[in-house]
Amino acid sequence: MHKLIIENLTLRYSDGVEALRDININIPVNKITVMFGPSGGGKSSLLRVINRLNDLTDVDHISGKVLLVDDKEIAKDILDPNLDVINLRRSVGMVFARPVVLPLSIRDNITYGLEMAGEKDKNTLEGTMEISLKQAALWDEVKDRLDEPAIALSGGQQQRLCLARSLALEPELILLDEPTSGLDPISTGFIETTLQELKKKYTIILVPHSVQQAARTADLAAFFLQGDLIEYGHGDELFVNPQDERTANYIEGRFG
Numbered sequence: 001m002h003k004l005i006i007e008n009l010t011l012r013y014s015d016g017v018e019a020l021r022d023i024n025i026n027i028p029v030n031k032i033t034v035m036f037g038p039s040g041g042g043k044s045s046l047l048r049v050i051n052r053l054n055d056l057t058d059v060d061h062i063s064g065k066v067l068l069v070d071d072k073e074i075a076k077d078i079l080d081p082n083l084d085v086i087n088l089r090r091s092v093g094m095v096f097a098r099p100v101v102l103p104l105s106i107r108d109n110i111t112y113g114l115e116m117a118g119e120k121d122k123n124t125l126e127g128t129m130e131i132s133l134k135q136a137a138l139w140d141e142v143k144d145r146l147d148e149p150a151i152a153l154s155g156g157q158q159q160r161l162c163l164a165r166s167l168a169l170e171p172e173l174i175l176l177d178e179p180t181s182g183l184d185p186i187s188t189g190f191i192e193t194t195l196q197e198l199k200k201k202y203t204i205i206l207v208p209h210s211v212q213q214a215a216r217t218a219d220l221a222a223f224f225l226q227g228d229l230i231e232y233g234h235g236d237e238l239f240v241n242p243q244d245e246r247t248a249n250y251i252e253g254r255f256g
Contacts (some may be wrong), residue, residue, distance in 0.1 A: 001067055002026045003173055004050065008065035009144025009229045011045055011203040019045035021227045023064070027087065027173075027220075032195060032204045035210060035220035037250065041224035045206045047175045050205070051094045052081070052085045058230065070172065090117065097178040097209075099158035101150040106142050109161055110152045110168050117169065128168050135201075136164035152184030160194070163248060168199075169187040174204045181209035192217055211251055223247045 004027035005082030020042045020052060027033050035043045048054045049066060067075040068091065078088060102109050110129040119125060129146075133139040135202040137162040142153070150161055159179055166174060176195075180188040194206060208214040214221060223244070231238060231247045242248045249255055 001029050001073065002091055003029045005067040005075065006046075006070065007065040007067070008047065009046075010061065011049060011054070011059065012061040014060045015058070015154075018059070018216075018227050020049070023229050024230060025222060025232055027203060027205060029203050030199055030201070031219040032155070032199050032206055032207055032217050033220045034206050034214045035222045035224060036208055036214040037224035037230075038255065039250040040226065042227045044177055046204075046224075047094070047205065047207065048175050050173070051175060052078060052083075052088055052093050053094070055085065065241050068172065091168045091172045092175060093169065093171035093173070094175045095159070095162050095166055095177070095179050097181045099155065099162045101153070101158050101161055104150060105147045106150045106153070106161065107146040110165055112193065113165060113169055132164040135167050135198060138162040138164055138195075141207070156183045156190060159183060159187070160193065163191075163194070167202075172203065174198070174202050176204065176206045178209045180213070186232060188213075204217055211239075211253075223250065224231075225250070 002092055006023055009020055009023040012018045014023060023046065029176060035046065062079065066078040067080060068078055078081065094255040102112060108127060109134055111125045113127060118253045130139060133142065137159060141157060150158065153161060180191050181193070181237045192213070195206065198204065206217060208217065215235065220233065221238045223230045223233045225246055231244045236248070239251060242251060
């Protein structure tokens with residue numbers, strides 16, 4: 001089953017840059033799909049399309065379909081102008097390269113989104129907070145300091161807090177845009193291990209910060225170059241035996 005079906009997606013910004021050209025890709029459920037390639041390839045633009053963040057930028061043209069498929073195999077087109085974007089962003093969580101914690105306590109960083117969504121029951125809020133922090137492999141580190149400011153956490157902990165905040169809303173799909181680019185190797189390892197556990201319940205799309213991370217984490221991998229999807233396949237095959245010379249050259253460090 002596929003969680004996301006992208007058909008003939010083309011995106012051009014108002015400055016004339018064609019960020020994505022006729023992209024066709026199916027994202028399977030409960031897998032980590034890695035989108036990698038050099039800067040300017042279109043990876044982050046694609047994540048912004050999926051989360052409708054491009055609504056906030058100057059887009060000259062967008063066409064195609066981006067279908068989000070629920071558990072009943074009912075698809076809704078993310079590009080539909082009548083789509084409820086707030087509900088979409090509950091279904092499609094996003095974690096950015098730099099952790100953006102709210103100027104609140106650790107506890108309130110998790111419960112704030114739930115309260116904005118209408119949840120008032122204290123037991124539900126506390127229970128969901130604990131589950132989310134455990135899913136993000138952060139609970140044991142913060143369970144005795146939940147009322148401390150979130151900004152006091154280390155960079156790696158803040159990134160996992162942002163992940164937990166997204167998980168609290170029980171998204172169908174999690175998007176991660178270079179979530180470990182500013183982290184040390186130990187924190188990076190924590191995040192990568194956490195993702196392997198999370199894929200048992202969630203569908204994950206990851207833009208990694210390196211080819212090495214892409215190879216370590218990918219169930220499936222898509223190589224993007226200058227707005228084109230060059231190659232897409234199983235990670236254990238694509239990184240060992242890429243079919244396109246451009247993919248091979250990038251993996252082997254000849255450019256990028």
